[in-house]
Amino acid sequence: GAVVSQHPSRVICKSGTSVKIECRSLDFQATTMFWYRQFPKQSLMLMATSNEGSKATYEQGVEKDKFLINHASLTLSTLTVTSAHPEDSSFYICSARSTGRREEQYFGPGTRLTVL
C-alpha cells in the first residue's frame, strides 16, 4: 500500500524559532499534498494545498508568510512554521494524493509540535 512519512514525529522548540516538517510519499508520486492542523479534541483543519512545482493554495485565515510550504518534487513537501509561538502548538498532518487517482489520499503519521 501507499506510504507517507513525516519527519520529525515530535518536536519541541522555543518561541521565536522556525521548525521544518517534511512529508514524503515513499512508494508513489504525489502531484498534490495537503497540510492539516488538528488541535486537541477538534477535527482536522486544512491549512493549505500544495501542488508540485507551483505555489501552495492557503485556506482562509492561514498566514502564508508564517506557514511556508515548498513542494519541490513529486515525493516531497515541506512545511516551515516560522517564528513559532505557543499558540502554534498542534498536531500537523500531511496527506498525499496519488498522481493517477485523485480519490486516493494517504496520510502521514503526523508531527506533534510543542512551542515553549
Place this chain on the structure above:
Amino acid sequence: GQNIDQPTEMTATEGAIVQINCTYQTSGFNGLFWYQQHAGEAPTFLSYNVLDGLEEKGRFSSFLSRSKGYSYLLLKELQMKDSASYLCAYMDSNYQLIWGAGTKLIIKP
C-alpha cells in the same frame, strides 16, 4: 455549500453493533470517505463510497445514498480497540476532502 454533520459522541457495548451517521450538503460530489483516528495518531482510511449502496469490509460496512446526502458507517462485533474517533468526509468537485468534526466512539465492556 460545504456542510457535513455527524454526531459528536456515541457509546456502545463490546460485542454489539453501532451505526454512525453522516449527512452532507454539497453541489459537487466525488465520493464519501470514512476514516478512523485514535487519539494522538493520524487518520487511517476505512472506506470510500462513490455509488449508492452498501460496501462491506470485514466487521465494517459503509452505506451511501447520494440523493439523500447520507452515509453511515456500521461497526459489528465491537472490540475495545474500536474506541476511536470516526471521521466522515466528502470529496468535492475539486477533489478536495471536506471533513466532518468526527464522532468519538466509546466502547464499554
